[in-house]
Amino acid sequence: MIAIVTILITLVISYFLFTNFYPTFGGDITKERKEIYKESPQYKNNKFNNTLPVPKDLSFTETLSLAYKFFTTKVPNARPKKDLNVKTVDSADVANYNKESRLFWYGHSSFLLQIEGKNILLDPMLGKVAAPHPLMGANRFNTKFPIALEQLNKIDAVLFSHDHYDHLDYETILKIKDKAKRFYVPLGVGVHLEAWGVAKDKITELDWWQNTKLDNLTFVCTPAQHFSGRKLNNSQSTLWSSWVIQSKQDNIYFSGDSGYSPHFKEIGDKYGPFDIALMECGQYNQMWADIHMMPEETAQAGLDVQAKKIVPIHWAGFKLALHSWTDPIVRVKARAKELNLDVITPEIGDEIIVKDTTNNTTNWWENY
Template sequence: MIGVLISIGVLIVAYLIFTSYYPSFGGDISKERQKSYTKSEQFENGAFKNKKPVPKDLSFTETLSLAYKFFTTNVPNGRPKADLAVRKLDSTAVADYNNKTRMVWFGHSSFLLQIEGLNILIDPMFGKVAAPHNLLGAERFNKEMPIAVEKLPQIDAVIFSHDHYDHLDYETILKIKDKVNHYFVPLGVGAHLEAWGVASDKITELDWWEETSLNELKFVCTPAQHFSGRKFNNRQSTLWSSWVIKSPNENIYFSGDSGYASHFKEIGNKYGPFDLALLECGQYNQMWSDIHMMPEETAQAGLDLKANKIMPIHWAGFKLALHSWTDPIIRVKAKALELNLNVITPIIGENIVVKDSLNNYINWWEGL
């Protein structure tokens, strides 16, 4: 028994040292910062919360049990048979692009948006693993990117939805921060960026329903039903969100991560209809469906938002759940067909013209 207690004590001390000094865990929210968040309806008793009382706080034993199940369950077709091929982009053509508003998908939930002469990154995560260290997670499905991070053009703005590792990546920030003009994030996420060397005057933090602008673009920080935290002792210390990106000609919605709830209809009524809705569809399970939509709910969310077409995201990047890697796209397409909802399924790196009425995307995942 003494040996067991000593081992547990050593592990706890090692964890505390690791999280205190390893930079990828990001920043902590100061008392002064917390005080400023008390004005938010989402902030209560030192933490951010959803409108509904989710997610359920797991006990230490429940957390260990869930982790054990995740790492020991054999998932048939959990990963593609080989690295996913991507469409490569010419860096000069990207830098000189001046045509219809387009997006380029990097897999999972990361995008380059080229709109109104501006270059915008959405949840850029170009790291190998969705974890604080490369040894703590499985590698992403696509080793190559459509364009090397170093060859990206000057970035006018970066938008983040929340601070989880598959969306906010330390190594990515180090690579892009010198070419980014400004960051737009939910409340608290700026603390991580500042810890990684981003100047505070280059960061705008927003609460749900707050709006800001960049040239002719309007950015709206809108609700999501999720959670936050980069280590055990700072859960819910920063806010999570979805985003509306509106130009004089286009209206785009980005869901971030979210369980299905009434906020989709509320956003659709207030800011819809949308030309394109980028909707989470992957890394789900009935055990945590309150914070990650099931594929059928993704399709319904598209209707709630009054979207002309949807693109399933949060899949084809990492294995973070116990479903096959193609289950999300198969199920959401089946439900969308039933609901008469248009779904686009581009290959990683393929041009996505936001207002293109054609849907000539292939089922590229079949057989992989």
């Protein structure tokens, strides 16, 4: 009994030291911030909440059971057989670009958006693993990127959807914190950026349905059905969101992470139609269907937001669920065909012209 108690105490102390002093965990919400967030309709009982009563609070036993299943279940074709090919983007072309709006996918949910002469990063996560430490996660599917962050001549804005490790990465922030001019985040996420050295006056925090301007661009923080937290004791302490990005010529939707819910139709009614929608499609399971859409729901959500075409995201980056790595794209394409919805499936680094209605992308994943 003494040995067991000693082990438990050691584990608790180790966890406390690790989460409080290892920098990747980010910051903690202060009492002063909590007082501010009480003004948000989403903030109740000292945490942020979805409109619907999800996600379900798991008991300790349920959490252990879920973790055991995740780490012990063997998933066929869980990863590509080799590193994914990446199209290289010429840094000079990026630096001098001032034409119609375009996107470059970095894999998973990360993008470079060039619009109105500006470079905007969406959920830039270029880390090796989606975890607080390299030993705590599997490597991403691609080792290279279309253009290194160091090669970007400027970063006018960075948008984050929430604070999970596969979207908000410590090492990535260290690379861009001095170069990026502005950061736009849902309520609370700024606390992590500040902990990592981003100047407070460069950060704009928004609640759902709030908007802000950057010259001729409008950013709208819109709802999502998800959750947040970077350690066990700060779940739901920061808000999660999707984003609407508007210029005079273009209307873009970025879903962030979300379960399927009525908010998609509400966003479509308020801000649609969209020239293109970047829609979450991957890392799902029936056990957590309320916070991650099934591929068939992704296609339906594309219709709900009134998208002229969708790009499935949140796949081809990391193994964070129990499905094969190609299951998301195969299923969403099949359902989108039934719904007569155009689906763009770029390789990492392919140029995506926002208003281009020509879909010449291929089933490139079949080569892996």
